[in-house]
Amino acid sequence: MLDPEELGQSNADLAAILRELRKRAGLSGVQLAQCVHMSQSKISKIETGRATPSLVDVELILRALQAPPELVAHVTALARIANTEWQDARSLRRKGLEKKQVELATLEKTSVELRYFLPTMITGLLATPDYIAASLAMYPGDHSKAISKKLERQAVLYDPAKRFTFILTEQACRWPLVPAQAMAMQLDRLVSVSRLPSVSLGVIPLSGHLPWGPLNVFTVYGRELATVEVSTGALVFRDARDIDEYLSEFQVYEQFALWGDEARETISSWADRFRQNV
DSSP: OOOTTTTTTHHHHHHHHHHHHHHHTTOOHHHHHHHHTOOHHHHHHHHTTSSOOOHHHHHHHHHHTTOOHHHHHHHHHHHHHHTEEEEEHHHHHHHOHHHHHHHHHHHHHHOSEEEEEESSSOOGGGOOHHHHHHHHTTSOSOOHHHHHHHHHHGGGGGOTTOEEEEEEEHHHHHOOSSOHHHHHHHHHHHHHHTTSTTEEEEEEOSSSOOSSOOOOEEEEETTTEEEEEETTEEEEEOSHHHHHHHHHHHHHHHHHSBOHHHHHHHHHHHHHHHHHTO
16 A cells, blocks of 8 residues: 655665665676666666666566565565655645646647546546536635636647547536536537547446446556546556556456447437436
8 A cells, every 4th residue: 555655755765775785785886787788877867866767677676686575575665656656635736726737738748648537527628618617616716727727738639649538437427517508518518529530539328237346537648657536636657567557447448438429429418418407
């Protein structure tokens, strides 16, 4: 279990332990680099905390240094924590919600293939202004800048060099965050966005059987990074194994989602139900 208080502190501890183990083994940085087929500069950056090694890097180094099993377990745990970042929601709100939007915009601009699994709500990239405002209403203060930044981010959907895949559950689509007419307009927007060349949008209806229970909202940016949202913040995973786990989970949901015209017809039927309730 990851302790949020440890996140961000473990990289220095990991660097110190790996440096000490190398010295105890009587190897220079150059010799260790040769043993693990890494550059000497990479070893130096790892040992000084300027670079965070992946779990695979750490395993190669520990094997080369013939570390005892009990130490391997400890150092591997440190490496996993070092590759995970905790973003506290309260801290983000204190800094200003618009700053988080700038960070997300950077991730979206620097990634080519992006996957979003949305089991609870519609993400800002797909949201109408009314929906965005309602999603922030629970937080005190003026959110005009954050709303503006969220809407600015949506321009990235029109970039033909990118590929966006969104999977939404029926609950996410139909959760009545705004009044019925506004919900109908929000669902109309999903239909419209789904026709963009860069976007694939799937929905998972509540009917049928799905042998997998979704736990969290998550986004995978290429194969470089995955973010997982919880009520109190977000976890950022950079280790390839963690990212692969979320990619595998996403592929499971892809098999149960409706796509293309079938998805658009389903979303439109939900929009019509909201219009009937006006």
